[in-house]
Amino acid sequence: MINAKIVYCHALTPVHSGTGQAVAVIDLPIAREKATGFPIIPASSFKGVLRDHFNGESWCDWAFGRAPREGDDKDQGQGGAITFTDLRILCLPVRSFYGTFAYVTCPLILTRMKRDLDALGATAPFSDWPNVQDGNDQMRAALTANSVLKHTDNKVYLEDLDLIPFGTGSDAVAKAIGNAVFDKEIEEADFISRFAIVSNATFDFLSETATEISARVSLETDTKTVKKGQLWYEEAVPAETIFYGLLVQGQPSDQHGLHQLQVNKPIQIGGNATVGRGLCRVVIK
Numbered sequence: 001m002i003n004a005k006i007v008y009c010h011a012l013t014p015v016h017s018g019t020g021q022a023v024a025v026i027d028l029p030i031a032r033e034k035a036t037g038f039p040i041i042p043a044s045s046f047k048g049v050l051r052d053h054f055n056g057e058s059w060c061d062w063a064f065g066r067a068p069r070e071g072d073d074k075d076q077g078q079g080g081a082i083t084f085t086d087l088r089i090l091c092l093p094v095r096s097f098y099g100t101f102a103y104v105t106c107p108l109i110l111t112r113m114k115r116d117l118d119a120l121g122a123t124a125p126f127s128d129w130p131n132v133q134d135g136n137d138q139m140r141a142a143l144t145a146n147s148v149l150k151h152t153d154n155k156v157y158l159e160d161l162d163l164i165p166f167g168t169g170s171d172a173v174a175k176a177i178g179n180a181v182f183d184k185e186i187e188e189a190d191f192i193s194r195f196a197i198v199s200n201a202t203f204d205f206l207s208e209t210a211t212e213i214s215a216r217v218s219l220e221t222d223t224k225t226v227k228k229g230q231l232w233y234e235e236a237v238p239a240e241t242i243f244y245g246l247l248v249q250g251q252p253s254d255q256h257g258l259h260q261l262q263v264n265k266p267i268q269i270g271g272n273a274t275v276g277r278g279l280c281r282v283v284i285k
Contacts, residue, residue: 002250004120005258008181009041009087009243009269010281014212014236017041017270017278026213028234028271033088036108038207039237041087041269046245049269050084050261050282059256081251082258087243088112090177091195092203094210097157099148102196103242104158106203107131110173113244120248125176130169134199140166142197144174149196159210161202170197181242181283212236236277247284258284 017040018028031040051064065080090113091103110129117124130142141156141163143149149156156163174195178188198206218230249258263282270278 002121002248003258004117004122004246004248005261006117006122006125006180006285007087007245007247008090008283008285009046009245010181010283011237011239011241011243012266012279012281013239013276015041015241015270015278015280016234016236016272017045018234025233026235027232030211030235030237033086037204038109039089039092039211039241041243041245043084043086043245045269046087047080047084049267050263053263053267054261057260059260062253062256063261081249081253081256082261083246083248083250085116085246085248087245089207089237089241090244091242092206092210093238093240094158094206096149096194098151099194101194101240102149102156102158103191103194103240104196104198104203104206106198106200108200109203110197116246120246122246125180126173129173130166130197132166132197132199134201135164139163139202140199141202142166142170143168144171144192144195146193147196148193156196158196158198159206161205163198163202166197170195173197177242180285210238212238234272 017031019031031042032038033040054060061078063080063082066078090109091105093101094104096102114124132140132142134140139161143165145168150165154165156165174192178191182188182191213233213235216232216234217226219225220227247258261284266279266281268278269280
């Protein structure tokens, strides 16, 4: 019987999980899904971080596998018992004229998340959501009842986009995600008040334009001037981004299980650790 748990990754600082290949003017872009273009954290990156976090635990080799032992030609190593999926984006923080910023998602993301969880026997935290679609001349956003994103002019302004509120049918989804990701009631309430569901087309645009682009330089040791050719641009997903993924245990074990993977402190994911990038909260449920 397949045993699966949901893993949520909440970015406390901007995260650069890169590909190493330049795209247009960005020298170091973030990893994205090929089909959708949405930001992801590759499973290999996340698995490596968790293995380092749990290194020293008696069950570490069981969960993550191990390489062949040096000097033992007969030892072929050991495969890990847990399968890790890529961490897909669930909510993207986007600047808002009212309410400072919004946690934005779209029907496509919610549909894929529920489909994947149902397929592997994990319980989705929500069952229904507004199918937001843009009108002929208007972009729309489904807000919560106590949203801070809307003002008296009945408009929502995300980045440079003007959107019309599309009812308040997103409360159930917002409460489910907020309860799963945040432990404190004040943080959950803040998330719910900033939650918005936009159309797939709008989210596609925001996922390309609402990420952080930073200019970096390397300095000469003596003169503290920029080294020749050492100016580059790198991309990161903003702080407050929320990702989701799955941990799957295919083979039952009497001694070990997914319940042992509990991350009680922030971990660092991706590059640029020494400049504060990649600090994340990880919640496994």
